[in-house]
Amino acid sequence: MDKALSVQNITKRFGDFTAVNQVSFDVEDGKFFSILGPSGCGKTTLLRMIAGFYKPDSGTILFNGKNMDGVAPNKRPVNLVFQNLALFPMMNVHENIAFGLRRRGEKGPGVDKKVRELLERVGLPESGKKQISQLSGGQKQRIAIARCLIMEPTVLLLDEPLGALDAKLREHMKVELKNLQSQVGTTFVYITHDQSEAMVMSDMVAVMNNGHFEQIGTPQELYHKPKSSFVAQFVGNNNKLRVKLHADSSGNTIARYADQYDFKLAQKLETANENEEYDLFIRPEAVIINPGDGRENFHILPVDVTSILFDGGNSRLLVQPLGTEEELVVALPQTREYDYIRSKDRIQIGWDMNKTVCFKRSDWKLYDEE
Numbered sequence: 001m002d003k004a005l006s007v008q009n010i011t012k013r014f015g016d017f018t019a020v021n022q023v024s025f026d027v028e029d030g031k032f033f034s035i036l037g038p039s040g041c042g043k044t045t046l047l048r049m050i051a052g053f054y055k056p057d058s059g060t061i062l063f064n065g066k067n068m069d070g071v072a073p074n075k076r077p078v079n080l081v082f083q084n085l086a087l088f089p090m091m092n093v094h095e096n097i098a099f100g101l102r103r104r105g106e107k108g109p110g111v112d113k114k115v116r117e118l119l120e121r122v123g124l125p126e127s128g129k130k131q132i133s134q135l136s137g138g139q140k141q142r143i144a145i146a147r148c149l150i151m152e153p154t155v156l157l158l159d160e161p162l163g164a165l166d167a168k169l170r171e172h173m174k175v176e177l178k179n180l181q182s183q184v185g186t187t188f189v190y191i192t193h194d195q196s197e198a199m200v201m202s203d204m205v206a207v208m209n210n211g212h213f214e215q216i217g218t219p220q221e222l223y224h225k226p227k228s229s230f231v232a233q234f235v236g237n238n239n240k241l242r243v244k245l246h247a248d249s250s251g252n253t254i255a256r257y258a259d260q261y262d263f264k265l266a267q268k269l270e271t272a273n274e275n276e277e278y279d280l281f282i283r284p285e286a287v288i289i290n291p292g293d294g295r296e297n298f299h300i301l302p303v304d305v306t307s308i309l310f311d312g313g314n315s316r317l318l319v320q321p322l323g324t325e326e327e328l329v330v331a332l333p334q335t336r337e338y339d340y341i342r343s344k345d346r347i348q349i350g351w352d353m354n355k356t357v358c359f360k361r362s363d364w365k366l367y368d369e370e
C-alpha cells in the first residue's frame with residue numbers, strides 16, 4: 001500500500017533538551033494513525049515538524065514519497081485541526097469552509113459546489129447558512145474538519161481536537177470522527193494523551209514516551225502484546241506486581257511476588273541478578289475469581305476483598321493479596337455468579353500464565369504509586 005506519510009529518524013532539540021529523538025514511522029494511505037503519549041512527551045513538536053512549522057535537526061519527512069525538506073508549511077499537502085478549532089465567528093459555515101479555496105484565488109459556482117458536497121460528506125447538508133455560534137460542539141468539530149478537507153490534503157493532522165469538549169461529547173465524537181474518517185478516506189494523523197480515544201478510533205497507534213516511540217501497532221497488538229512496561233501501563237488498565245526472578249531446576253523463569261508467591265512465566269527472561277526488580281502485568285479482565293484447583297499453567301493468589309465497585313458492565317473488585325499492602329483490580333462479571341462475594345471476604349484469584357507479561361521495572365509512573 002502507498003505511504004501517505006513517511007517519517008525517517010527525525011530529531012528535534014531545544015538547546016540541550018531532545019524533545020523528539022530519532023522517531024521513524026510510516027502511515028499508509030487512507031489510514032487513521034494516532035500518536036499517543038503523556039503530556040510533554042513530544043507529540044506536538046513532532047506534529048509541528050510534519051506540518052513544517054519546526055525544522056528537524058536531522059531526519060526526513062516525505063508525503064507520498066516526496067521529500068519535504070525546505071518546503072514551507074503552506075506548500076505541504078497537509079492541514080492541521082487544532083483543539084480550539086479556530087473557526088471564524090464572523091463568517092457563516094459556508095464561508096468558513098470556502099475560506100481556504102477563496103484565499104487560493106478560486107471563485108464562482110465551483111467553490112459553492114465543493115462546499116455543498118463537503119457539507120454532505122460531514123453530515124451537515126443544511127447548515128451552510130448557520131452562524132458558528134448556532135452550532136453544537138460536535139458540529140463545530142465537523143465544520144473545522146470540513147474546512148481542512150476542502151483543500152484536499154494528503155494528510156490531515158489533528159492536535160487533540162476533542163480536548164475542549166465535555167466528557168460525554170468526547171465519547172460521542174470518538175465514534176463520529178472514526179466514521180467521518182472512513183467516509184472521507186483521507187489519511188488522519190491524530191495526537192492525543194487519551195488512550196481510549198487512540199484505541200477506539202485508530203488503525204495504528206504509536207505510543208510515545210520521552211521523545212521516542214516505544215511501540216507502533218494496532219490497538220489490539222498494543223493491548224495484548226505490549227513490548228515495554230510503559231506500554232503495558234499506558235494502554236488500558238493493568239495490574240502491576242513487583243517481582244524478582246529466578247530460574248527453577250528445569251530452567252523455567254520464576255517470578256517471585258511479595259517474597260512468597262512463585263509464578264512460572266511463559267517468557268524466558270534474564271535471571272542472573274535475583275535482586276533486580278521486574279514488573280509482572282495482568283489485566284483485570286484476565287483474572288478469574290475462585291478458579292478452583294487443577295488448572296495447568298495457572299497462577300493462584302489468595303486475597304482479601306477490600307471493595308466491591310458496582311458499575312454495571314464495568315464492575316470491579318478491589319483485592320489485597322495476603323501478606324502485602326498492595327491492591328489489585330479484578331473485573332467482576334455481572335453474570336450473578338459472584339453475587340455471594342462480600343467486602344472483607346477471603347477469596348482466591350488466578351490467571352493463565354500466558355496472559356501475563358513481565359518487563360524490567362521502569363521508573364516511569366502513571367499515577368503516584370508510592
Ligand SMILES: Nc1ncnc2c1ncn2[C@@H]1O[C@H](COP(=O)(O)OP(=O)(O)OP(=O)(O)O)[C@@H](O)[C@H]1O
Nearest residue numbers: 014017019037038039040041042043044045046193
Ligand atoms: N519551543 C520550545 N522550546 C523549548 N522547549 C520546548 C519547546 N517546545 C516544547 N518544548 C519542550 O519539549 C517537550 C515536548 O513538548 P511537546 O509540546 O511536544 O509535548 P506534548 O507531548 O505535545 O505535550 P502536551 O500533550 O502537554 O501538549 C516538553 O518538555 C516541552 O517543555
